[in-house]
Amino acid sequence: xxxxxxxxxxxxxxxxxxxxxxxxxxxxxxxxxxxxxxxxxxxxxxxxxxxxxxxxxxxxxxxxxxxxxxxxxxxxxxxxxxxxxxxxxxxxxxxxxxxxxxxxxxxxxxxxxxxxxxxxxxxxxxxxxxxxxxxxxxxxxxxxxxxxxxxx
Amino acid sequence: xxxxxxxxxxxxxxxxxxxxxxxxxxxxxxxxxxxxxxxxxxxxxxxxxxxxxxxxxxxxxxxxxxxxxxxxxxxxxxxxxxxxxxxxxxxxxxxxxxxxxxxxxxxxxxxxxxxxxxxxxxxxxxxxxxxxxxxxxxxxxxxxxxxxxxxxxxxxxxxxxxxxxxxxxxxxxxxxxxxxxxxxxxxxxxxxxxxxxxxxxxxxxxxxxxxxxxxxxxxxxxxxxxxxxxxxxxxxxxxxxxxxxxxxxxxxxxxxxxxxxxxxxxxxxxxxxxxxxxxxxxxxxxxxxxxxxxxxxxxxxxxxxxxxxxxxxxxxxxxx
Numbered sequence: 001x002x003x004x005x006x007x008x009x010x011x012x013x014x015x016x017x018x019x020x021x022x023x024x025x026x027x028x029x030x031x032x033x034x035x036x037x038x039x040x041x042x043x044x045x046x047x048x049x050x051x052x053x054x055x056x057x058x059x060x061x062x063x064x065x066x067x068x069x070x071x072x073x074x075x076x077x078x079x080x081x082x083x084x085x086x087x088x089x090x091x092x093x094x095x096x097x098x099x100x101x102x103x104x105x106x107x108x109x110x111x112x113x114x115x116x117x118x119x120x121x122x123x124x125x126x127x128x129x130x131x132x133x134x135x136x137x138x139x140x141x142x143x144x145x146x147x148x149x150x151x152x
Numbered sequence: 153x154x155x156x157x158x159x160x161x162x163x164x165x166x167x168x169x170x171x172x173x174x175x176x177x178x179x180x181x182x183x184x185x186x187x188x189x190x191x192x193x194x195x196x197x198x199x200x201x202x203x204x205x206x207x208x209x210x211x212x213x214x215x216x217x218x219x220x221x222x223x224x225x226x227x228x229x230x231x232x233x234x235x236x237x238x239x240x241x242x243x244x245x246x247x248x249x250x251x252x253x254x255x256x257x258x259x260x261x262x263x264x265x266x267x268x269x270x271x272x273x274x275x276x277x278x279x280x281x282x283x284x285x286x287x288x289x290x291x292x293x294x295x296x297x298x299x300x301x302x303x304x305x306x307x308x309x310x311x312x313x314x315x316x317x318x319x320x321x322x323x324x325x326x327x328x329x330x331x332x333x334x335x336x337x338x339x340x341x342x343x344x345x346x347x348x349x350x351x352x353x354x355x356x357x358x359x360x361x362x363x364x365x366x367x368x369x370x371x372x373x374x375x376x377x378x379x380x381x382x383x384x385x386x387x388x389x390x391x392x393x394x395x396x397x398x399x400x401x402x403x404x405x406x407x408x409x410x411x412x413x414x415x416x417x418x419x420x421x422x423x424x425x426x427x428x429x430x431x432x433x434x435x436x437x438x439x440x441x442x443x444x445x446x447x448x449x450x451x452x453x454x455x456x457x458x459x460x461x462x463x464x465x466x467x468x469x470x471x472x
Contacts, residue, residue, distance in 0.1 A: 030166045037173040044180045052187040059195065066199035070459050073206060076449070077460035080199065084190075089183045 269444025304468025
């Protein structure tokens, strides 16, 4: 029987190391890939939400301005509904009117992701402050002559 | 020996994770496309259509009031009845016209309220602007006294009949003019031929402050005194009754210095008309029963809009 020398203990080690290295590199590569893909989705979602909030805000502002124009013509009833989506890119949002600045601002907010969009609403009459959940809104002329924005 | 069916699980899981991520990206892109679609859509046209309907109703009722008044009535009840009937017809016509657009456009004729007035008119184009009635032939005469509101004063004149004067001579010479005399101020509009040979419009207040407004080179011209001034000329500086508050008296000065026709509607069921007008018939000038203004409620309704408003129609009123 041949005698086994100490140096022969190294045999087969390279296969194991190579395997371990392979696994490590694969894991790193896969992690990097998933991380990059995840952040792309996150970024895309943010920009999609922001773009959609802006569009929704512009449409609601346009509705408020139309109602304001009608209100200037000695109107007794103005009831204008603006149809917009209830969710933006899977997130709920709120619509509020901020009267502290002049002209008033329409503020649209989502909490996840945390995005706020402000749209200026130029109106001749008065606009009541309010905060409602997103979705189709109704703009009405209140008894005090102010325009109010309600949920449908 | 290793179980070969378990190999490559990490890659498989990664593949699934990436596939899910890609699906999420596609969904987000879909959201963006939808957003762009909404952004490029026109806004709801209903408010613009509602205002268009309102304008059509105001113009339409205005035309009906003017046309009915011109028919010449001696009884206010008759002119009221005819205006009411005409507005009812207009309402039905507008309803039918809007039906194909899935909108309800109505003039609530039961809410129609008419304010009576008197139409002062001369329609004989070859007559000068002198008085008639029981005191005919006066060149400077009073049309009406204590007038609260007047509208649609349109004067058509022939250039050949007008006095040729310079602006600064208007006050001292015989030039046809319309004068409003209020409690404190008076205002005069002069219609004359200027040295350039054009039909010109000038004003003065309280016997001074002569001001030239506009002119037109034509054989004849219509001057809308309660509106734009000389029709077809740029009279942006001209304002009817500037500085004079109601009630006021309306005078014609030097009526022999103009030939043509005129119209004027004043408010009130029995305003103080001087005896310078004939009460009816074809002999000019004549004072006829008329509708001064109309007030009515309108409604415009679509699936996304309800709009109710009250409109007041007084065609040709200076501040309407």
